[in-house]
Amino acid sequence: MKFVMCKSSILALALFIAAPLVADSDCRECEPVCCAYTCSEIPLACGAFDLQVHGGVEPILWANRGYISTIQCTNVAGANPVVQFFRNPRFFKLFHVPWTIGGQVGYALNDNIRTYVEFNYQQASGKGAANLLTLQSPASTVVFDMSKYKLYDAYLGFQYFFDRWCDRYSVFLGAKVGVMHHQRTKFSATIAIPPAAAVAFITDQYFFNSNTKVSGGLSIGLDVCMCNCWSLMIVGELVANCGPKSGDTLAFGQNVGCNPPALTVPGINNFLFGSIGTELRFPITVGARYTF
Numbered sequence: 001m002k003f004v005m006c007k008s009s010i011l012a013l014a015l016f017i018a019a020p021l022v023a024d025s026d027c028r029e030c031e032p033v034c035c036a037y038t039c040s041e042i043p044l045a046c047g048a049f050d051l052q053v054h055g056g057v058e059p060i061l062w063a064n065r066g067y068i069s070t071i072q073c074t075n076v077a078g079a080n081p082v083v084q085f086f087r088n089p090r091f092f093k094l095f096h097v098p099w100t101i102g103g104q105v106g107y108a109l110n111d112n113i114r115t116y117v118e119f120n121y122q123q124a125s126g127k128g129a130a131n132l133l134t135l136q137s138p139a140s141t142v143v144f145d146m147s148k149y150k151l152y153d154a155y156l157g158f159q160y161f162f163d164r165w166c167d168r169y170s171v172f173l174g175a176k177v178g179v180m181h182h183q184r185t186k187f188s189a190t191i192a193i194p195p196a197a198a199v200a201f202i203t204d205q206y207f208f209n210s211n212t213k214v215s216g217g218l219s220i221g222l223d224v225c226m227c228n229c230w231s232l233m234i235v236g237e238l239v240a241n242c243g244p245k246s247g248d249t250l251a252f253g254q255n256v257g258c259n260p261p262a263l264t265v266p267g268i269n270n271f272l273f274g275s276i277g278t279e280l281r282f283p284i285t286v287g288a289r290y291t292f
Helices: 002-028
Strands: 049-059 061-062 067-071 082-087 099-108 113-124 130-133 141-146 147-161 169-183 185-192 197-207 211-227 230-242 270-272 278-281 284-291
Touching: 049 230, 061 082, 099 284, 147 211
Parallel strands: none
Antiparallel strands: 049 099, 049 284, 061 278, 067 082, 067 270, 099 113, 113 147, 130 141, 141 185, 147 169, 169 211, 185 197, 211 230, 230 278, 230 284
């Protein structure tokens, strides 16, 4: 009798120990019944969907900035009427640090790989008075007053999550590709040509026109499992795309080419915008992800 009871106890203990292992095996095969995610060494709930919202800041750098030039007609034979005023200003000369907000819908392909679609909105307020000195001697002072800088982007991405340590923390790496859209950006400007006082010569004109380009990025982040189904996400990214499209040539008043009557700014007929090459963005965001 004691032998039978002993065998029964051992069998019950074996089933008790084996049950979690069977469940874990099923979950790794993406069985839906196992997708009620809990904090563990396994970083993702295989076969589960998730929703994420995030927000933060997004510093921007512009590479290969062209020159802003003017057409200055003179009576000097053979003189080049196109005069470079100054290089396109750096982003932070014209705008404050952009903020970003966005969201993702994700799916765990297995215990470590997640795919997702993402949409973001970014915005930066213009600085009220960006003072720029021309390349001429003596230098003139041009003051830019920019409107808000706005863009949207959407991506398809993949992330690889390393196994958690302490059943809570997982580092992940990611890559994404998609499209982004710059909205139009207006500006106004004044110019002071020594010894004359400052004159307003541009009002609510387009510094950048809208454009849509391919965009892609790389990311590294930390996933902190807070409780069942909820995670805190801290992410740093590098995103690259073509810069905003430069505005059209501005002809002041009805002055076109080199046949002006009276000019708003004596000696200056047209304002020419140089191009901007690559735009590099560095989103730093914090978010929350819910797995279901």
